[in-house]
Amino acid sequence: MLLMDKEPGFVPMRERGEPKDGAGKPAGKAPAIADAAETDRIAPETVGDITSKNAVIKVRGGNVHYGDTHALRNISLDVGRNEVVALIGPSGCGKSTFIRCLNRMNDTIESARVTGDFRLDGTDIYARDTDVVLLRARVGMVFQKPNPFPKSIYENVAYGPRIHGLASNRAELDDIVYGSLERAGLVNEVKDRLDEPGTGLSGGQQQRLCIARTIAVNPEVILMDEPCSALDPIATARIEDLIDELSQQYAIAIVTHSMQQAARVSNRTAYFHLGRLVEVGPTDKIFTNPSHKLTEDYVTGRFG
């Protein structure tokens, strides 16, 4: 298993040593049954319904190149309101690359080149006049490793609303902070120590703090990049409950390596393989009755 590996050709932010999700292993090819050319042959286009009734995010023909590496090949997928879409697939298949396109975090990687039509509520994410700061306020992100700011718990949550000017006074800001912590299920654990550093919490609490920080900005979409991969099963269960609750309000795209987690939290599941979106469908169908051979091999544990 190469669960922690990077997408092929992933270039860390400006050669800043450790790439974004920590593992220092070289980009490995999954021991897949198909190489890229074969994937092109046997999975030339996505099987299943890529559309969503209440689509917030609409992607058509999305391609990403990292230098010479073609990391995402012609992806089309919708993410709808009140919907959790799980992105699964072996390491290096482009899941993380895909969600990082949706809030333009790939902009920080100099060699990354994104083409295709990415839309948030009808507006082009990659249009020249799209403001990245506003985009990231509307599309929040939770990262693989909990990364609270080295500031107090209160400041962690208050930071986003403050820079975006969401609160006009201290009382409103307090409301946002308490509300966000409450929805992240953290308020009872931290309400007496809001001025202690966020980095002093346990891993699971830190990740919920990061979720509180994200929802404090009141986004429309939340992207989660393997949010539980650094957590123990109990913390994972809490986060999964939280995702369930959040899906009442937000569109959520979650990358996960745990098929059980995908099955538990998501409404739809998308299976990626070597940069291609092989199959999309309702989660129970993907796990019980997948249409494509590659999907079946993966979800039944034949490789990956």
Added chain:
Amino acid sequence: MAMLTPAETRRRVDASLRRRYRSEWLFRLYGLVSVLLGVGFLLVLFATIIGNGYGAFRQVFIQLEVQFDPAVLDPEGTRQQDTLASADYSQLVKTSLRTLFPDAEDRTSRRELNALVSSGGAFNLQKMLLADPTLLGQTRDVWLPADDEVNVFVKGRGPAAGAGSGDEAQRLSDRQIAWIQTLESSGKLEQRFNTIFFTAGDSREPELAGIWGATKGSFFMLFVTLFLAFPLGVAAAIYLEEFASRNWLVDVIEVNINNLAAVPSIVFGLLGLAVFINFFGMPRSAPLVGGLVLTLMTLPVIIIASRAAIKSVPPSVREAALGVGASPMQMVFHHVLPLALPGMMTGAIIGMARALGESAPLLMIGMVAFVVEPPGGPMSPSTALPVQIYLWADSPERAFVERTSAAIMVLLAFLLVMNAAAVWLRSRFERRW
């Protein structure tokens, strides 16, 4: 390949173990010896400097009964400030010495007698009288600094050494030594804390020379350097690390910054001479120009240290900030900079400490001049501490030997304080994540 038996494996590991332990023991020994050698040399250095220099913190004073004689100071009785200021106060000292030792009758012995008291004694008397004109006509007991040779004699003579022994005695005549002993036995000669050393500017007379002028010059220079080099260096580092795109121009700039850090400092002095003094017409010997030159010298050091500090901030913090919608500048100023600041400040202080100890570029821009008056501002002529040390080390008077070492002690004390501040800042502001 044949499998080794467990016993054979154990035997081979055992044999290699002994070799490994021996080489580890040897390596530790080398390390220990090097550390001890280093510490030993440092101790020798400190012992020499302190041994040579501690004497400079004491100064020999002679008590004289001085009559502020109106006939000498103000023969026409005008009581004008000008007349009093330009009067011949050394005459008062001479008269007072002669009443103390009436046995000095011929010219030679009188000159020898007068040589006991520093020529600066007259200035003390002048200052006293100008501060309080009612002293005119009165008689006061005044402690005046002794001449540098008297200093060397009194401090250098061990308790057991008698008059006329050793080469100390050759500088003073037997008569002078007898007078000194008379003064000592009557309690009119004593050693006191040397305030002159810390409050005066340079002087040709060792007993009147101090480091205050050089210290002030050094401080003015460091202020100029700090206020130019730190903001410029940090801004350059932030731009290069966070905003500049990778292209050949940035690569060229990076390579050149690294090269500049290795350029000999005297080259910066030549540059300062050509640009600041010859081209821009700034004054010679001014701490402002010195500060500018040291800024050029320190800038690469600060840029390199600041970039290392910025690089050490984990990328996850940047992603977190960008992820909630911080603009790149907000990311830098709210998150990256606070985390990188301790490292930046440490680098800046180390750079400043290097600038404080630098003398070669200052020689080029004329800060090696003989400056008596402590500078009033960054534009007035001045020297710096390391240059003052160089000047004194070059002087022929023996009394400058201990002053040179004392000035080195002061410089080292400043450097220690700065390095301690760097350590303190790092431990105080370093945050963990």
